[in-house]
Amino acid sequence: MKWLKAAAEEILSGAKKAISELDMNQVEKFIQIILDSKERKIFVVGVGRSGFVGRAFALRLMNLGFNVYFLGETITPAAGKEDLIIAISGSGTTKFALTASSTAKEIGAKVIVVTSYPQSPLGDLADLIVSIGGRTKLGWPKEENYLARQLLGERETLSPLGSIFENNCMVLLDSLVVELMHRLGKTEEELRKLHATIE
Amino acid sequence: MKWLKAAAEEILSGAKKAISELDMNQVEKFIQIILDSKERKIFVVGVGRSGFVGRAFALRLMNLGFNVYFLGETITPAAGKEDLIIAISGSGTTKFALTASSTAKEIGAKVIVVTSYPQSPLGDLADLIVSIGGRTKLGWPKEENYLARQLLGERETLSPLGSIFENNCMVLLDSLVVELMHRLGKTEEELRKLHATIE
């Protein structure tokens, strides 16, 4: 189980580093825009594993009382110029996230992009970029010096493709949910009351 | 293209027959319960192809302004005793539809079942059954006499498994949407305004 343990260590120390390196100005703006969206619709978009992290976040925004949707699911209402799109894409290039965000901009909606590649097509059209470190399927966004290097050499991380980004993103967004709970004065019981009762 | 043409003829004449044989008292009650749900949540549930027909219906209920969800998708809020579950199952036995409806009943929500098998586990717990003829994956619910018999003999319909039920159901629910539009005084433009703008 050598590799499992090393990979867990890599993921957890990597996430710790990514959280510590967050630009808290970006995160504060992210929080403010979400808090300002109580009367608006929030649409989350992401493809593949970034999409699953996005859905997990969307579900918690629902628990918090927001009017939130995941793009591409059955119930996706009209987005208008008052609304908010949150796109999650490690590489900042995922096509569906890009065309959806681009359409959102045309409509006049605000676009927040959570990514490891601020200099990317998605970053270029964002109203707000929230940068989160972590190797994506394109490799590392910048120089990093990781446990993996020593263990492997030829490969940059133990975790394949975008796994590091996706875990970092999950930790970031779940921690953001706790911050939002406290800013909104919500208790766990209040979140639970809005949680699915049929599953 | 003999079989394509014969199958289309079978589907369309079958759907015509199924619509003409509807119990309009059931349908009227179905409409009234939906119209009474303007302030409540509507949850649609179905598995496989019945689920796709259910999602198509849920999307139109959204276009009509209802607060509607498809069970199992990301954004599925808490169901309460005031709410409505619409289960679609040709055979009336599909497990997920059954456990979801059963939980809904425990919560005190109302359950409407659209099925070809009123005498089924789902039928047994329904507050309202909407029967729609059509062969399901269990075969025909009752004696029927169809074009398919003459063409095939050994098989009961040209269309395999639940295809007949699913087509009949699609026509029923899409026609119901038109009836709802008129009862609500809604125009196509009003539906369009609530339609997804990002896709």
Add this chain to the structure above:
Amino acid sequence: MKWLKAAAEEILSGAKKAISELDMNQVEKFIQIILDSKERKIFVVGVGRSGFVGRAFALRLMNLGFNVYFLGETITPAAGKEDLIIAISGSGTTKFALTASSTAKEIGAKVIVVTSYPQSPLGDLADLIVSIGGRTKLGWPKEENYLARQLLGERETLSPLGSIFENNCMVLLDSLVVELMHRLGKTEEELRKLHATIE
């Protein structure tokens, strides 16, 4: 229930007309390409209600033994130059269907488009267009003369947005499945054996 009955009549007579007006050369080519895909992957793509019709078709292709996927779901493997994309879009303009088909073309895969608008961005990049009449959310593709005109005047059909296209498409694709069954010599029992046992 005047509107429900009139809408059902409109949908069914419209679908009958659409099937009778199919270009059977297109349909024959569609069938041949699918039959030639036994060793390849087939990807179905569609958004919203067209997507639900596409999923219903994909599920039957699975029942027939094809190696088929619905784009955007969890298990979507790599598409290669040998593979086939089937895009369903009434208007021929749906963005996600368009970018997915465009990527497929770059990869070298074959693209079949099922649409009411052959002269559209999706039509332009298709290797094969399968035209199916029926009003989409853009209105009618060409002059049509329907029951709806006499009943409504101001609106072109009773059925809102793309409902007519989606129903026509469902009947076409389900009839095609029957044609494929016979060409492949498959029985309903063989389809049933490949059908989900956990639902």
Add this chain to the structure above:
Amino acid sequence: MKWLKAAAEEILSGAKKAISELDMNQVEKFIQIILDSKERKIFVVGVGRSGFVGRAFALRLMNLGFNVYFLGETITPAAGKEDLIIAISGSGTTKFALTASSTAKEIGAKVIVVTSYPQSPLGDLADLIVSIGGRTKLGWPKEENYLARQLLGERETLSPLGSIFENNCMVLLDSLVVELMHRLGKTEEELRKLHATIE
């Protein structure tokens, strides 16, 4: 940003603890069963956020070359007695995961349950339980002593509902993927070749 930081710290230290407390005999059996499933089908099931973690894992199993499906999505083939179900449920009680696993057992398939509650309905029917610590929506499975206690007192964790379980599960399963890569001798490039090319 006090709460965000404290929550991230809680999630990461909690995951570290959960990984260190894994029963490696259980994990080794889990790995062996997956490695023995090269010729079989693997079905992953989970509801809500556990389901998103399950989908992320299923996607990586696909990258590794397994024949894997997520229950409830369009392409879900027949499960047989040779096949494997992996159910993810923090509380071990989620209804859809339970009825699906129960049907799987009737069919004769093997069921692995990843949970914080080994003594639960899902645990009771499992062929193999993989226990992973972490508070679920039912609260903590056993006595735990966390940062959250000092910070909050009245609430047991900063992270609401099942967030701790879901993060722990994500780290476990993503680390397991790395272990599987090495046991199978797969490189990241080989995983990439099986990754979706249209997204």
